[in-house]
Amino acid sequence: MKIATFNVNSIKVRLPILLGWLEAVKPDVVCLQEIKCLAADFPALELKGLGYHAEVVGQKTYNGVALLSREPARDVTKGLAGDAGDEQARYIEGTFGDIRVASLYLPNGNPIGTEKFTYKLAWMARLKARTAALLAQEIPFVLAGDYNVCPTDADVFNPALFRDDALCQPESRRQFRALLNLGLTDAFRVFHQEPHRYSFWDYQQGRWYRDEGLRIDHLLLSPQAADRLLAADIDKSPRGKDKASDHTPVWCELRASA
DNA sequence: ATGGTAGCCTTGCTA
Numbered sequence: 001m002k003i004a005t006f007n008v009n010s011i012k013v014r015l016p017i018l019l020g021w022l023e024a025v026k027p028d029v030v031c032l033q034e035i036k037c038l039a040a041d042f043p044a045l046e047l048k049g050l051g052y053h054a055e056v057v058g059q060k061t062y063n064g065v066a067l068l069s070r071e072p073a074r075d076v077t078k079g080l081a082g083d084a085g086d087e088q089a090r091y092i093e094g095t096f097g098d099i100r101v102a103s104l105y106l107p108n109g110n111p112i113g114t115e116k117f118t119y120k121l122a123w124m125a126r127l128k129a130r131t132a133a134l135l136a137q138e139i140p141f142v143l144a145g146d147y148n149v150c151p152t153d154a155d156v157f158n159p160a161l162f163r164d165d166a167l168c169q170p171e172s173r174r175q176f177r178a179l180l181n182l183g184l185t186d187a188f189r190v191f192h193q194e195p196h197r198y199s200f201w202d203y204q205q206g207r208w209y210r211d212e213g214l215r216i217d218h219l220l221l222s223p224q225a226a227d228r229l230l231a232a233d234i235d236k237s238p239r240g241k242d243k244a245s246d247h248t249p250v251w252c253e254l255r256a257s258a
Numbered sequence: 259a260t261g262g263t264a265g266c267c268t269t270g271c272t273a
Contacts, residue, residue, distance in 0.1 A: 009273085010266075061267075085273090091265095108272075110272090110273060202263080202273085203263040203264050205262060243264095246264075246273080
């Protein structure tokens with residue numbers, strides 16, 4: 001089973017690139033972020049035309065996550081537990097075969113020293129609590145999405161430039177490590193230890209052209225999923241197209257259950 | 259020293 005995550009930065013604008021990529025790669029499950037539309041405005045028909053079902057947590061203008069899948073999702077839950085007053089569309093879970101999958105869009109948190117950074121850290125604490133609850137079930141699961149956390153200085157083109165950025169803050173990295181230390185595996189790093197592999201390149205200042213990016217899109221696997229991990233990589237090809245997102249897909253492949 | 263880009267639509271906000 002091939003599972004991918006892709007921050008599309010507007011599903012409306014990115015639909016041609018997304019459709020082309022789905023046709024070429026044929027992933028079984030795709031976790032989307034920053035769809036930037038209400039669920040009612042999601043292009044479900046176009047995706048159905050390629051054989052993909054969609055489950056959507058929408059929001060106008062900002063955020064928004066979705067799960068695309070060849071087989072319909074089961075037991076879909078929308079939103080991240082822990083703050084009933086949180087209106088932001090950043091989390092959805094569904095089950096595909098025997099694998100639980102979440103599409104998440106972790107808050108950016110910039111600028112630091114503001115309520116935005118506080119919200120980011122609080123959201124990470126909620127994600128840790130949800131992860132602990134999932135781990136207690138001892139099932140294969142994949143938490144995939146835009147974490148807005150660059151785990152180490154090897155995951156950013158110029159650490160000094162990001163010293164005061166929320167994506168590279170020690171506290172953001174600490175909470176990301178705390179999540180991993182519960183027992184999750186960063187699928188990409190199982191197969192690729194080399195530094196300077198990125199999933200995001202800013203639109204400004206020729207960052208894509210110069211390969212000056214950050215690795216902030218991750219697939220974190222439970223032990224039962226990691227035991228079935230066959231491959232994982234970043235697919236840079238969509239980022240090079242006209243009208244590209246500033247992110248590119250990251251994927252992993254899991255062996256079918258015995 | 260500052261602005262640079264993109265997407266939304268609010269002529270500013272978020273990233």
